[in-house]
Amino acid sequence: MSAPALRIVAAGPGTTIQDSGRHGYLRFGVTGAGPMDALAHATANLAVGNAAGASAIEVGLGGLSLAAEDGPVTLAIAGAPFTVTLDGQKLETPLVLTLEPGAALALRAGPTGAWCYVAAAGSFATAPVLGSTATHTRSGLGGLDGGPLKAGDRLPLGATADLGHTAPSRLIAPWLERSRDVVRVVLGPQDDFFAPEVVERFLTQPWTLSGRSDRMGYLLEGEPLTHAGGFNIVSDGIAHGAIQVPGEGLPIVQMADRAPTGGYPKIATVIGADLGSFAQLRPGASFRFAAVDIATAVAARRGQAEALARPVERVPFIRTDLPSDFLLGLNLVGGVVSATAPAT
């Protein structure tokens, strides 16, 4: 029998395989890609015993339907509060469960958030390209064939740690409940291309996420910013979260699929700890920026790293609205067990 695999039954347009990203090739123009919400991606991976940066499925607003083949597949789902159904029964996220062959798992966008992650115990046996499975559709790198996942795709699992059957359980991951009203930034590297009062206005006025946003850039709508001098700079490097201000004055936040270099002034950079929650904004959502110093940004980053250093706890679902044959299929474990301990 072949190794267990996940079969994509249906996939919305924005569904891709992402690991922690492609590193070491930015200098050749190769984008890093990687998850839009790295904290949620890592949480899903860790909950099924994978390395934090292992290959997982990033599901966009278009949703995803999955089935297990050639054996059961233990999955964790974390990220935006998508509506998850197992054979039509709604389950709360973040969660972990074992998907049996023949069962139907579906994720649909919920009321908020933009990206949800599906990690499989053992991850996927997807061949890396330049050291990474991260999909960058614009350059056709990573994933199965450089593109998004589509109906019919088959994802064989990697070397599976035998976790056995895992009762559907809610993951306890309070670090994923993050503010979406304030996005913290470190000013620079080109804030001196703007008058002080323009920088002040950048930090105080509300911004709204444009519907033209994608994995490459989040476009912002609001009162345009004016440059003190020119807006064409000689191209330099672009960090994840860099906020470019092109000539028209509306900022573009450079996200996971950004080009490694670019030629517009960057007024500020979203701090790493807020990149994931910022990525989860829906078009039309409003927020403000707040400037912090490097020490604050590093402390926030450390806080998230420490949260992920502990096992992800889980509590089995106790449901009374499920049919008895469904309940009989569940192994209801009392109490809280570590995600990395063998499941009972």
Place this chain on the structure above:
Amino acid sequence: MPAPRLLDAGETALVAEFGNEVDPVLSDRVLALDAAVTARALPGVRESVPTYRSLMIHYDPLVIDRATLAAEVTALAQAAPAEGRRGALWTIPCCYDPEFGEDIATIAATTGLPPDEVVALHSSARYRLYMYGFAPGFCYLGGLPDVFAKVSRRLKPRPPHPPNVVMMAGGLASIATVSMPTGWFLVGRTPERMFSLTRTPTVLLDVGDELMFEPIDRATFDALEARAAAGEVVARREVQP
């Protein structure tokens, strides 16, 4: 060499900026610091990205703090030689046939040069690979003859160009490997792949290398294209005196 200005691009990237221009002297400094940072292999430094005028150093601030990195970079810049290493010289075959050089007529009209002269000037200049960026293997080249400075960018990007095109815009030249929409003007097409996942090496040229374009006719292009498609390197690395 002179100390670079250090700028923060968030808490995970430090920019060492040597100036604001496209200038081989600045580029030499960038590349010297890039070599020194790479050789130093500090724990927590993930990768560095050389550009025309600056080096972006991506780092993990939970492994190396900003102050330590800044002190290291400043010391490395002071110790680095201001003279860059001598780059290799490459000859890149380029077919300027109208089918490939679809914007030569526009460039001729903009500059007042006959189309033949556009090709003659473009293929007699010596270019420097200042940086990669934008897309895999996208080469930003300096050294475009001044007469082409009048050629700005397209007002609107054109739909995705074919792979392996040679372009100009804003006083710069470029070679684009991956098909993308572009604001640049197409001058010709090379059979060479500046980036190929199915060939070793993946990337042919180092930043700081120089190159010239060698005009080839359509029949030669087709022959070289077939060889390049099979994984052969069809650009020539010249032996410099």
